[in-house]
Amino acid sequence: MSLSIDSSIALAAILKTANSTTDPKLSVGDIYENYSILCQKLAQPRHGQITCVKTLQELDSIGFIILKVISKGKYGRTIDIIVPDWLRPPKKIKEIQRAKEARDLLIRRGDFIREKGLYTEFYKWCSKREKE
Secondary structure, eight states, rough: OOOOOOHHHHHHHHHHHTTTOOOOOEEHHHHHHHHHHHHHHHOOOOOOOOHHHHHHHHHHHHSSSEEEEEEEEEGGGEEEEEGGGGOOOHHHHHHHHHHHHHHHHHHHHHHHHHHHHHHHHHHHHHHHHHHH
């Protein structure tokens, strides 16, 4: 089974949105923003939000996502998109990425300290902090 280009772009937009938030429920608006950006980057024609919702319904019927239509009475209805855990990246990967970013930052600061000749002062300050 292969997905159409629109479905693939929509799925990539869902994953991008899911990676940027910890909320288990995603909104159609957030996904549509990422969908528009991806369409522009890939030089694909961008469809309207209603067509994007139809593509999301296709992904729901396949089983990639779960769509929940919530009625708001006279205020209309909204759609919550739930991404299954097996489709989300593991939390450990995110933690590893943050640790690498922090390590890189410390390395850059260490290089700056060495360049400016502040290494001995920095070392004394660190050893003083460890004793406290």
